[in-house]
């Protein structure tokens with residue numbers, strides 16, 4: 001049974017339609033991504049789910065409850081990541097954890113949480129003296145301190161350097177492995193592709209597609225380009241005649257084979273049979289970026 005169900009959500013601010021028509025459902029234990037450009041309606045959607053905004057149309061259910069009617073109960077069971085800098089500068093890490101833990105019926109063990117988030121040696125550090133990555137980890141810790149069944153993370157790694165971003169991704173996977181369902185709002189393609197089990201691509205207040213990252217990529221043309229420098233002459237006509245090969249071009253000393261399906265396997269096996277080594281082998285394939293452009297007609301960023 002889904003833990004989150006959104007059906008035909010509609011939300012306006014005055015005359016401005018922020019969310020036109022959005023439906024999706026999230027299964028327990030999933031990392032579900034909401035991916036879309038700035039202004040697509042992502043934050044409005046999750047704020048309606050959190051009971052912070054009232055929808056103008058559609059139905060919402062979180063853990064079988066109504067986000068508006070059962071806000072207090074849901075607050076105990078859904079963790080929400082704070083946007084940055086919403087804590088007092090002088091508050092120490094452990095104090096922040098203890099303060100937030102006091103809001104919940106079943107708080108997590110603070111020391112265990114600090115250890116999981118790699119903040120154990122920062123427990124006495126004031127908020128203002130934390131690095132960007134540490135602040136981010138603290139905001140995730142605060143989203144998890146109530147032992148939630150669902151964690152809503154909005155712009156998880158915005159402003160982090162690549163290493164801190166990768167560390168955060170590993171952390172989120174570990175949290176999911178403990179059984180927490182994660183709703184992740186992002187406009188980073190790489191983040192969505194790496195972390196999410198399924199993604200709803202939202203554009204102009206509507207769902208353009210919902211699928212696994214691989215499923216989204218599979219919707220665009222599955223053509224691949226295989227480039228290599230052959231160590232010996234190759235019979236281009238025979239190469240061209242292989243199954244799944246569409247085109248063969250010579251570019252200087254390189255060959256470029258365009259194919260689909262199992263073309264890579266077919267071409268490399270052919271070369272091996274003919275004792276040809278494929279030097280500088282490179283394969284270009286469609287990725288989530290291409291899928292996004294195909295679905296929405298524009299690039300993200």
Ligand SMILES: Nc1ncnc2c1ncn2[C@@H]1O[C@H](COP(=O)(O)OP(=O)(O)OP(=O)(O)O)[C@@H](O)[C@H]1O
Nearest residue numbers: 013016017018036037038039040041042043044045
């Ligand atoms: N309080 C508000 N009053 C009026 N318009 C708003 C308000 N909040 C959001 N909007 C508008 O609604 C649309 C959707 O905004 P929303 O913040 O949900 O999008 P988003 O996808 O989360 O974008 P971002 O990534 O920039 O946060 C935008 O055009 C935004 O300008």
